Amino acid sequence: MAKAQLTVGMTIDGFLLEQRIHRGGMADIWRVRRGDIDFPIIMKVPLLDFEGDISVLVGFEVEQMIMAEVNGPHVPRWIANGEFAVQPYIVMEYIDGPTLLKMWADRAAPVDEIVHIGIEVAAALADLHQQHVLHFDLKPANVMFRPTGEAVLIDFGLSRHEQLPDLLDEQFHRPTGTPDYMAPEQLFRVRSDKRSDIYAFGAVLYQLATGQLPFGRPARMRKVRRRVWRDPVPPRTLRPVTPPVLQEIILRCLEPLPDARYQSATDLLFELRHLDLVELTERAQRTQQSDFRTALGRRLRAPRTIRTILASATRPPVRPPIILAVFDLRAGLEDLRQALLEAAASALANTPGARLACVNIMPTSLIGLDENVDAAGENIHVQKLADLRIWAQPLQLPRGKISYHLLESRNVAAAILEFARSNTVDHIVIGATRTGPFAGKVVAQVTAEAPCSVTVVRAGDEGSHSLR
Amino acid sequence: MLIAFLADIHANREAMSACLADAESQDVDRYVFLGDLVGYGADPAWVVDRVAAMVAAGAVVVRGNHDAAIGDPREGMVAEAHTAINWTRSRLTNAQKGFLAGLPLAVEEGDRLFVHASACAPQTWIYLFNSREAEQSLMATNQRLTFCGHTHVPALFHTTAMTPPQRHVPIAAKPTPLLAQRRWLAVLGSVGQPRDNNPAACYGLFDDVRSTLTYVRVPYDADLAARKIRAAGLPEILAARLTLGI
Numbered sequence: 226m227a228k229a230q231l232t233v234g235m236t237i238d239g240f241l242l243e244q245r246i247h248r249g250g251m252a253d254i255w256r257v258r259r260g261d262i263d264f265p266i267i268m269k270v271p272l273l274d275f276e277g278d279i280s281v282l283v284g285f286e287v288e289q290m291i292m293a294e295v296n297g298p299h300v301p302r303w304i305a306n307g308e309f310a311v312q313p314y315i316v317m318e319y320i321d322g323p324t325l326l327k328m329w330a331d332r333a334a335p336v337d338e339i340v341h342i343g344i345e346v347a348a349a350l351a352d353l354h355q356q357h358v359l360h361f362d363l364k365p366a367n368v369m370f371r372p373t374g375e376a377v378l379i380d381f382g383l384s385r386h387e388q389l390p391d392l393l394d395e396q397f398h399r400p401t402g403t404p405d406y407m408a409p410e411q412l413f414r415v416r417s418d419k420r421s422d423i424y425a426f427g428a429v430l431y432q433l434a435t436g437q438l439p440f441g442r443p444a445r446m447r448k449v450r451r452r453v454w455r456d457p458v459p460p461r462t463l464r465p466v467t468p469p470v471l472q473e474i475i476l477r478c479l480e481p482l483p484d485a486r487y488q489s490a491t492d493l494l495f496e497l498r499h500l501d502l503v504e505l506t507e508r509a510q511r512t513q514q515s516d517f518r519t520a521l522g523r524r525l526r527a528p529r530t531i532r533t534i535l536a537s538a539t540r541p542p543v544r545p546p547i548i549l550a551v552f553d554l555r556a557g558l559e560d561l562r563q564a565l566l567e568a569a570a571s572a573l574a575n576t577p578g579a580r581l582a583c584v585n586i587m588p589t590s591l592i593g594l595d596e597n598v599d600a601a602g603e604n605i606h607v608q609k610l611a612d613l614r615i616w617a618q619p620l621q622l623p624r625g626k627i628s629y630h631l632l633e634s635r636n637v638a639a640a641i642l643e644f645a646r647s648n649t650v651d652h653i654v655i656g657a658t659r660t661g662p663f664a665g666k667v668v669a670q671v672t673a674e675a676p677c678s679v680t681v682v683r684a685g686d687e688g689s690h691s692l693r
Numbered sequence: 694m695l696i697a698f699l700a701d702i703h704a705n706r707e708a709m710s711a712c713l714a715d716a717e718s719q720d721v722d723r724y725v726f727l728g729d730l731v732g733y734g735a736d737p738a739w740v741v742d743r744v745a746a747m748v749a750a751g752a753v754v755v756r757g758n759h760d761a762a763i764g765d766p767r768e769g770m771v772a773e774a775h776t777a778i779n780w781t782r783s784r785l786t787n788a789q790k791g792f793l794a795g796l797p798l799a800v801e802e803g804d805r806l807f808v809h810a811s812a813c814a815p816q817t818w819i820y821l822f823n824s825r826e827a828e829q830s831l832m833a834t835n836q837r838l839t840f841c842g843h844t845h846v847p848a849l850f851h852t853t854a855m856t857p858p859q860r861h862v863p864i865a866a867k868p869t870p871l872l873a874q875r876r877w878l879a880v881l882g883s884v885g886q887p888r889d890n891n892p893a894a895c896y897g898l899f900d901d902v903r904s905t906l907t908y909v910r911v912p913y914d915a916d917l918a919a920r921k922i923r924a925a926g927l928p929e930i931l932a933a934r935l936t937l938g939i
Contacts, residue, residue: 290870389869390851390861424904463912 231255231270236306237312240268240345242654251281251382251491257316265319266304269557270312280393283384287392287554289315291381293391295356298375299349320377325365325429333436333464336471338517343377343474344497350426351642351649353378354419357387361416363425364406365432385416404449405438409481413482413531418538420483423493427478427486434471435463439479453481453530454523459511468507477507479528488545489682491649495547500647545578546651551641552585552613553656560654560684568654568682570620574630575653581615581622583632586637605630617690638670653679695720698881698897699738700727700809700842702744703759704734704781705885705935707863708894710741711913719898722760725800727842727881728809731793732774733931736883737781741789747819756796757809758818764794773928799856808835810843820844827858827878838871839878840897846889847882847908851875865895869904877905879906885918892938 229589231253235242240257247254271285291301294314295461307314334342346368353360358377360367362383380527385391393416415421416551431439443449460467460475472615474496478484487493496503523530550569551562563680573579613629620627635664636639645653653675657668673677697716702709716724725743731737743913747863748754757761762768762778763785770778796814806812811819811826813833820843821827826851830839852858853875863869882895889895893910900907919932 278851283853283856285873286874327857352864381754388864388867390849392851392872455744612857 233638237314238307240266240305240316242268245410250259251284256319259309260423262304263363265321266316269315269317271314283392285315287315287384288381289498291384291386291390292317294386295353295381296439297352297356298371298373299377300350301377301379301491306476316627320369320376320379321372322370325368326517327369328370329365329433331432331436334433336434336468338464339430339433339471340497340500342376342433343372343426344494345374345491346426347494347497348647349376350422351376351494352388354422355649356489358384359387359416359419360422360425361385361411362403363422363429364403365429368429371463382594387417388474389659403439404443406447408483409453409531410483410534411451411530412446412453413535414483415535415538418483419489420486420538422558423478423486423490423600424480424483426493427475430471431460431476432456434460434467436461441596442597450527450630454527456515456518458514462512464508468500469505472511473503473505473509482534482537494663495648499628500631511645515669543584546576546655547582547648547651548576548579549582549584549641549645551653552583552616553653553658558658558684561658561682564682564684565654565656566619568680572622572652572680573622580626580628581617581620582603582630582644582648582650583617584632584641585609585613587631587633637673638667638674641667641671642676643676653677655679655683656682656684694722694901696723696725696899696901698725698727698807698840698879698882698899700753700881700896701729701733701757701845701883701885701888702726702740703729703883703885704731704737704740705894705918706734706736706739706778707914708885708911709740710860710908712894712896712913715909715911716896716898721898724752725782725840726752726754726802727807727809727840728755728796730754730757730780731763732759732922733777733922733927734918735927737784737790738786741785743787745792753800753802753807754796755800755807755809756793756798758878759839760793760796761816763790773930777927777931780925796893801836804837806834806839808839808841810841812839812841814932818843821848821878821880822846824850824860827860829854831858831901832874835874840881840899841878841882842881843912844880844888845883845886845939847879849906850878850880852878863906863908864909865910868900868903868907871904873904877906882908885937886935888934890938927935 231242233242233244240259243258244254245253246256246579251272253270253272257268271281289306293306302318304316334345360378365376367380369379371377380510406425406428408421410418410420428439438451457479460472483612490492494641548569569581573581580670609631610629617627632640632644653671655668655671669680672681698822699712724747727846730740756757759778762770763782784867799812801807808815811821811830813819813829819839820827822844824880831852845861848857849861849863849869851861858878879897881897884894884896887893887895891910892915893912897931898907898909915935920936922932923929
């Protein structure tokens with residue numbers, strides 16, 4: 226379909242071709258330049274061949290459509306699309322960083338690095354999902370890192386925008402995606418579930434933790450289906466340094482039933498950021514694959530499992546909303562804390578499935594050393610966390626539905642807002658006092674800039690307490 | 694250029710006014726009416742006069758089956774539609790009837806076709822609900838883009854030379870790129886009697902520079918339109934369905 230051989234020095238729609246930097250099976254990548262663009266850009270040119278696989282053509286069409294829709298730090302900035310009838314291409318920002326594949330290939334990474342990578346990739350996935358885009362081909366080759374650290378997801382040829390026509394739906398008899406990382410529902414051509422990306426994420430993390438793929442490299446589709454009934458070898462068995470909490474997260478992502486995985490990339494990100502809050506189940510303790518009898522039983526039940534997977538995958542998942550209660554633990558504010566508790570209880574009652582994040586901001590002083598121990602030698606952090614737990618006790622929320630956080634910051638409002646943004650909080654409940662860090666200014670800034678609804682709580686006769 | 698598509702107004706003055714006001718606020722350059730100006734609703738004369746005035750100012754209009762039934766009682770219809778058509782006929786002047794009788798079945802413009810129902814034998818008013826019906830329509834025209842109405846249910850079909858049409862349910866207010874390498878068939882939903890469980894009036898905005906189509910939903914005073922239908926003595930179902938979008 227390309228009208229002419231592309232060569233160095235040619236100009237296409239104002240883009241000067243400087244150098245071909247990659248020759249792939251499906252596309253060439255050229256470094257290009259245009260006078261009005263002052264950052265490095267590349268041109269992706271598909272190797273379209275009408276005799277060949279039409280999926281290449283449609284895949285490029287999909288990528289053009291999706292790239293023009295998404296933005297932000299977790300995707301390459303899109304510049305222009307070339308018309309199919311003339312010369313199809315996509316011009317985008319050049320990402321000056323390695324792919325995850327280049328960084329680790331089939332090697333296992335240190336645990337800290339896995340968690341760090343996991344957080345960045347989950348943040349990128351959450352951002353993409355927020356923009357209504359499902360990647361459907363998440364794998365190490367499609368994850369890059371900016372020099373500033375953010376993960377960038379590339380190659381949207383199999384992706385789907387929830388609000389736009391799915392150009393790949395029902396188009397092909399074969400499932401689309403990379404089998405090594407593909408969720409079971411994708412084998413049955415379900416293209417509507419964000420949790421398919423969570424599964425692929427789990428496979429990527431499994432590979433980083435163990436140096437192996439969870440289900441090997443199956444050569445034939447029949448073998449690919451084994452993941453419906455066969456569980457992967459637990460990462461800790463292959464690499465004992467893997468902490469139980471990481472195994473818990475990885476195996477939960479790799480659950481065959483979408484309903485059993487994390488329900489959103491935001492949830493996953495939240496757990497990766499707060500490993501101490503992850504609820505450990507039998508998954509964390511597993512030391513071997515299920516035995517022959519169990520596996521055989523699952524194999525025999527596979528047709529029913531597949532039906533359950535499909536039913537689960539075509540139902541929209543429910544993301545548990547997060548309610549953030551912001552605290553002032555100073556003495557004399559008992560009435561305010563009681564009012565806050567009531568407001569939190571009412572928000573929880575009105576938001577089915579919600580989880581509560583309790584945050585205490587500890588303003589750090591500008592001068593002097595911050596002491597972690599008080600005059601009596603008690604650890605302040607431990608004491609404050611205990612205070613938070615005692616406060617929340619009447620709510621009787623099970624573990625997993627409530628979390629406790631101490632944030633230290635000189636800028637209280639900024640710390641609250643940053644927590645709300647990075648954890649995609651749905652509702653902030655904050656107490657207001659007339660003095661101290663929660664005086665008007667902080668509450669006003671939080672209310673003005675919050676990415677969600679804010680409930681400001683006051684104690685009935687708050688003045689008499691805070692003035693004493 | 695921004696083109697507004699209004700299909701199946703069905704004599705609903707309140708819905709049409711709301712859509713036109715919305716379109717004006719978006720700086721629409723051109724209006725295309727995709728048929729069925731009358732039938733069902735209580736304001737046929739007002740709607741015909743308004744469309745006629747806009748056509749005189751450059752708008753495009755095609756004929757729908759209800760418009761055709763005014764001049765030709767042989768058009769087959771369900772009972773309540775038939776009742777409404779007889780009532781409508783009594784409300785229109787000869788000039789208004791003449792305007793409806795003179796409407797073209799289809800209009801072609803650039804790479805676009807405007808038609809009320811399927812492009813395949815348009816005078817037989819075939820509904821475009823599924824991919825097979827869309828394929829027949831797409832095969833009956835060489836135009837790349839078809840804009841039509843008739844079903845009262847918004848839908849967007851797309852196809853390539855090698856793949857059969859796929860049906861997409863458009864999301865309101867989301868501009869959808871009508872990609873140049875595909876052929877598209879847009880069913881615009883209904884201004885005056887939506888039937889997709891959303892009572893808001895539906896019309897389309899096509900940006901011919903960016904080649905994007907946006908389905909716009911406009912809430913309007915459906916209660917008033919329903920009261921007028923009841924006051925006119927028309928069948929109750931025609932009033933009740935407006936507030937439910939069925």
